[in-house]
Amino acid sequence: MTSPTSGAEQPAPYGTGPVPQAKTAGRIRIHHLQQAKDEGRRFAMLTAYEQYAAEIFDEAGIEVLLIGDSASNNVYGNETSLPVTVDELLPLCRAVSRSAKRAFILADLPFGSYEVSAAQAVETSVRFLKEGGAHAVKMEGGAFYADTVRAVVQAGVPVMAHIGFTPQSEHSLGGYRVQGRGDDARRLIEDAKALEAAGAFAVLMEMVPADVAASVDAALRVPTVGIGAGSSTTGQVLVWQDMAGLRGGKMARFVKQYADLRTILGTAAREYAADVRGGTFPGSEHSF
Ligand SMILES: Nc1nc(=O)c2c([nH]1)NC[C@@H]1CN(c3ccc(C(=O)N[C@@H](CCC(=O)O)C(=O)O)cc3)CN21
Numbered sequence: 131m132t133s134p135t136s137g138a139e140q141p142a143p144y145g146t147g148p149v150p151q152a153k154t155a156g157r158i159r160i161h162h163l164q165q166a167k168d169e170g171r172r173f174a175m176l177t178a179y180e181q182y183a184a185e186i187f188d189e190a191g192i193e194v195l196l197i198g199d200s201a202s203n204n205v206y207g208n209e210t211s212l213p214v215t216v217d218e219l220l221p222l223c224r225a226v227s228r229s230a231k232r233a234f235i236l237a238d239l240p241f242g243s244y245e246v247s248a249a250q251a252v253e254t255s256v257r258f259l260k261e262g263g264a265h266a267v268k269m270e271g272g273a274f275y276a277d278t279v280r281a282v283v284q285a286g287v288p289v290m291a292h293i294g295f296t297p298q299s300e301h302s303l304g305g306y307r308v309q310g311r312g313d314d315a316r317r318l319i320e321d322a323k324a325l326e327a328a329g330a331f332a333v334l335m336e337m338v339p340a341d342v343a344a345s346v347d348a349a350l351r352v353p354t355v356g357i358g359a360g361s362s363t364t365g366q367v368l369v370w371q372d373m374a375g376l377r378g379g380k381m382a383r384f385v386k387q388y389a390d391l392r393t394i395l396g397t398a399a400r401e402y403a404a405d406v407r408g409g410t411f412p413g414s415e416h417s418f
């Protein structure tokens with residue numbers, strides 16, 4: 131193979147020198163996630179909605195950052211993920227994609243932005259890549275969405291499918307409940323296979339019995355990601371404010387809390403306020 135750098139050293143003609151690769155060098159891509167499955171390794175995914183979380187998780191080696199529609203109830207103050215819009219998620223996606231150098235950037239399609247037609251799904255997905263800087267999108271839904279997945283993939287947008295408990299359908303599913311128990315296990319496996327056949331590069335399962343999730347993972351060539359789906363999936367995902375203990379209140383069973391940021395930030399804010407009220411902040415070292 132010949133390359134511009136082989137043979138005798140010659141000045142490169144203008145415009146043919148090496149292209150800077152900083153933007154993509156070392157970037158996690160879909161084939162790395164596939165390799166993880168093929169070689170029996172697991173990968174980690176977290177949500178991220180802004181600059182510092184994105185930078186910190188990227189530097190920590192988290193392979194996939196998800197701009198989740200869970201921004202609805204973790205950023206925008208809604209009770210559920212239903213109200214959040216494309217126009218609200220796009221700026222968060224842009225902030226994360228600007229801030230992460232290595233992670234694969236995955237954007238959730240919010241409720242109402244892809245269900246109407248395959249054309250609507252393609253239009254919304256393209257916006258997340260063009261305007262949000264995402265590398266792929268995730269959408270909720272089973273085999274019924276296979277044609278939609280196929281259309282988006284054909285347009286050049288990789289798709290992660292999301293099955294099991296799909297929070298955008300909580301009112302159809304009758305609440306926040308484990309999916310795929312008993313006879314429903316077979317349907318979950320068929321959904322996953324149909325979505326893989328439609329071109330999904332991965333399948334995420336939420337709140338599915340561990341043995342059923344293991345069967346789905348075994349039935350698929352592509353990697354799986356789990357949240358409340360046991361330890362047999364290729365990857366795992368958590369909402370970062372749950373994982374880091376920033377969010378208060380009762381946590382779902384599938385959450386493991388690795389830090390207590392809510393207490394740390396609350397203590398910092400109380401100490402700051404006390405210093406201000408007591409006149410000890412700012413000190414002379416903070417003054418001009
Ligand atoms: N902060 C946050 N964390 C999440 O994991 C999350 C969001 N927000 N927003 C969108 C969806 C909603 N999700 C949720 C939220 C709560 C439960 C929950 O309360 N589960 C209970 C009941 C399970 C059952 O009885 O079947 C649990 O104890 O796990 C589950 C999924 C997951 N996603």
Ligand SMILES: CC(C)C(=O)C(=O)O
Nearest residue numbers: 177198199200238367
């Ligand atoms: C919980 C994960 C899988 C998600 O879809 C989200 O954060 O929106």
Ligand SMILES: [Mg+2]
Nearest residue numbers: 198199200238
């Ligand atoms: Mg979501």
